[in-house]
Amino acid sequence: MRIKGPRATAVALTLPLLAFIGLSFVAPLGTLLSKSAYDPNVANILPRTLAALDGWSGGGLPAEAAFAAIAEELPKARQARTLVRVAGPVNRLKSGLRRVLARTARQVEKTEYAGSWRAALIGIDPAWQEPDTWLAIQAAGARFTLRHYLQALDLERRPDGDIGLRPEQSRIYVPLLWRTLLVSLGVTLLCLAIGYPIAHLIATSPPKRSNLLLLMVLVPFWTSLLVRTTAWIVLLQRQGVINSLLVSMGITPDGERLELIYNMTGTFTAMTHVLLPFMVLPLYSVMRSIPPTHMAAAASLGANPVQGFLRVYLPQTLPGIGAGGLLVFILAIGYYITPALVGGRSGQLISNMIAYHVQTSLNWGLAAALSSILLVAVIGLYLIYSRLIGIDRVRLS
Amino acid sequence: MQEPHPPSSANARQLAALLLALLPGSLAAESITVVSWGGSYARACVEAYHKAFTAETGIEVLLEDYNGGLAQVRAQADAGAVHWDVVDLEMPDGKLACDEGIIEPVELAELPPGLNGEAPAEDYPPGVVSECGPGMLFYSTIYAYSTQYLKGEPPATIEDFFDLEKFPGRRGMRRSPLANLEFALLADGVPLEQVYDVLDTDAGVERAFHKLDSIKDEVVWWEAGAQPPQMLADGEVLMSTAYNGRIFNAQVLEKQPFIIVWDGQVLDLGGPLAIVAGTPRLEAALRFVRFANRPTSIANVAKYISYSPSRRSAVGLVNKHWETGIDMTPHMPTAPENLKRALQSDWRWWSDNRDEMNERFSAWLVR
Numbered sequence: 001m002r003i004k005g006p007r008a009t010a011v012a013l014t015l016p017l018l019a020f021i022g023l024s025f026v027a028p029l030g031t032l033l034s035k036s037a038y039d040p041n042v043a044n045i046l047p048r049t050l051a052a053l054d055g056w057s058g059g060g061l062p063a064e065a066a067f068a069a070i071a072e073e074l075p076k077a078r079q080a081r082t083l084v085r086v087a088g089p090v091n092r093l094k095s096g097l098r099r100v101l102a103r104t105a106r107q108v109e110k111t112e113y114a115g116s117w118r119a120a121l122i123g124i125d126p127a128w129q130e131p132d133t134w135l136a137i138q139a140a141g142a143r144f145t146l147r148h149y150l151q152a153l154d155l156e157r158r159p160d161g162d163i164g165l166r167p168e169q170s171r172i173y174v175p176l177l178w179r180t181l182l183v184s185l186g187v188t189l190l191c192l193a194i195g196y197p198i199a200h201l202i203a204t205s206p207p208k209r210s211n212l213l214l215l216m217v218l219v220p221f222w223t224s225l226l227v228r229t230t231a232w233i234v235l236l237q238r239q240g241v242i243n244s245l246l247v248s249m250g251i252t253p254d255g256e257r258l259e260l261i262y263n264m265t266g267t268f269t270a271m272t273h274v275l276l277p278f279m280v281l282p283l284y285s286v287m288r289s290i291p292p293t294h295m296a297a298a299a300s301l302g303a304n305p306v307q308g309f310l311r312v313y314l315p316q317t318l319p320g321i322g323a324g325g326l327l328v329f330i331l332a333i334g335y336y337i338t339p340a341l342v343g344g345r346s347g348q349l350i351s352n353m354i355a356y357h358v359q360t361s362l363n364w365g366l367a368a369a370l371s372s373i374l375l376v377a378v379i380g381l382y383l384i385y386s387r388l389i390g391i392d393r394v395r396l397s
Numbered sequence: 398m399q400e401p402h403p404p405s406s407a408n409a410r411q412l413a414a415l416l417l418a419l420l421p422g423s424l425a426a427e428s429i430t431v432v433s434w435g436g437s438y439a440r441a442c443v444e445a446y447h448k449a450f451t452a453e454t455g456i457e458v459l460l461e462d463y464n465g466g467l468a469q470v471r472a473q474a475d476a477g478a479v480h481w482d483v484v485d486l487e488m489p490d491g492k493l494a495c496d497e498g499i500i501e502p503v504e505l506a507e508l509p510p511g512l513n514g515e516a517p518a519e520d521y522p523p524g525v526v527s528e529c530g531p532g533m534l535f536y537s538t539i540y541a542y543s544t545q546y547l548k549g550e551p552p553a554t555i556e557d558f559f560d561l562e563k564f565p566g567r568r569g570m571r572r573s574p575l576a577n578l579e580f581a582l583l584a585d586g587v588p589l590e591q592v593y594d595v596l597d598t599d600a601g602v603e604r605a606f607h608k609l610d611s612i613k614d615e616v617v618w619w620e621a622g623a624q625p626p627q628m629l630a631d632g633e634v635l636m637s638t639a640y641n642g643r644i645f646n647a648q649v650l651e652k653q654p655f656i657i658v659w660d661g662q663v664l665d666l667g668g669p670l671a672i673v674a675g676t677p678r679l680e681a682a683l684r685f686v687r688f689a690n691r692p693t694s695i696a697n698v699a700k701y702i703s704y705s706p707s708r709r710s711a712v713g714l715v716n717k718h719w720e721t722g723i724d725m726t727p728h729m730p731t732a733p734e735n736l737k738r739a740l741q742s743d744w745r746w747w748s749d750n751r752d753e754m755n756e757r758f759s760a761w762l763v764r
Binding site for chain 2 (some may be wrong): 078079081082083084085087091095096098099102103105106169170172175176237238239262344345348353356359360361362
């Protein structure tokens, strides 16, 4: 089919937008996600070592050629400052190898070749006589790998090749994912419980008052997230406004101030407040379009207020509930600064681990795998939701 | 959408360059970015030698804060886009970074001589020198409390920090295994001289985490050194581990009723000042590091914050606090009175094991 005339112009006009979406959204997302399964660094930096290890599979020590190759390639990587790209992945496969590689790279430069690189390397660090060291380098050299996904799901590949659960103390990501989903669900429900009456009040107030109320919802919405979060710290801490008020009114004794922050209470309070506008605004826009005559009609046909609400009003606000719920839930799943600041230990959610692996441990593969899993979870929920409510009924404004 | 973006130093530098270019007749000053630990420690360094360095060389020092770790240094050296020129590292990280080749080696012989012309190799005790440069100051991780909130019998030992029955209430601790594992083992009855032997075994590490488990639910984790004094002043925690200089600063400058418990202190080395490999401002960075290592520079820091110089010839220069005039000696972590039960942090052990401990710690934290 050929597109001609005005239609072609219309398509051409969307090209900048498509290019923008491609450059700013699809490409970075794709690059990030590809890191979860594709890592060519070790293969590019230690090509000769990996070639020398080809065919060796852990029986005894590898041949002298492998020792010679790594003795050449490690110092070269150190000079080029790419050693960290090798040391990180290898260290994750066998803890402690980062220092072995770093120390070897440094020492080899000062070592004279005396007939055997094998003896020289083992002299620098005894770890070189363990087949496990070489197996780790070999495994890290694979360009394509599923180990980040396995780790993100608390699984591991056993030496015999089977996939099984990790030891109990290192199963952390799946429980964390559940915690994140539960916290997000809780925050969504709280936002709904608080936001629904507010939205109703705004939608049914006379214009002057409803504008004022709307402004009160929007001002926090426009305020920096960090400001709002720190404001909650000021309010909720032990010597904070709320506790001091309770003590001065004699409700709680001074010695037993309530612990409102650095626990789940803090997480829920601050997250609900931060995300509330995302619930109120869609609800408000839907409620405003419901003519007040509907409830009057329901009453005139004999429905009491509860029946009228449940059978006439509520069904009409479902698209708003759906839109608000979806927005709040998806935003909550990715939140990490607010819970990290006010949640204490319970404020550790899956996004904190993603941030940790991106910023601190530099394990981008695992971070990408965790992000992908989160993305799949959100898409899954979205599909369930659209099956239940129908996405065409969602109204954002 | 929620990540805060502090103005990057690149932007700041561009802005500074632009402003300078607009000033008629002024020379565009050279500048380097120095990354330190923020708060009262960074302030002490600025007062002690950043300003003097700029006055002497004309090189402007742009200060940035961080909370330790090698992640940014690794990422910058690896990407070849270095905008941090000099970083105040922790000793174990300094050694590891040196082996990895991501920081420039600073030869001891290139550093300024001691006060009476001693060679640097004589003036720095052997234990404070790593391959890429020497540690400059002794600081200590201690725990402290505020008498405003902790009344009655005061805690006196590291065991008391872990005793929730005697001292119920929240504890502040650094979000890092460093020093915390040592505290846990000391409180669990391991003698000072065996701490690192015990930590060297898997069972020993488990033992330390098991001890930390006993207070885990009460711990509020801090990352920046400026947080513990704040949490103590707010009564948010009953006791908190902290860098001793931060507590000292709050005591003398803010008149906070804080008490330091020196029992079980973990004595550590600050520095080395590391130059990130590949920086385009290598010469200026080297000049800065040499200036900072002058005995007078180091001693000046110790006049603002209670960290003790590692250089022998600098120790004698420290006497009175610069602003209040009080005697610094009893506040130093190295004062004999404070060293009765002090553990000297083994930075070589930490250099070898930090990665693994970080990993175990972060997994333990989310459990």
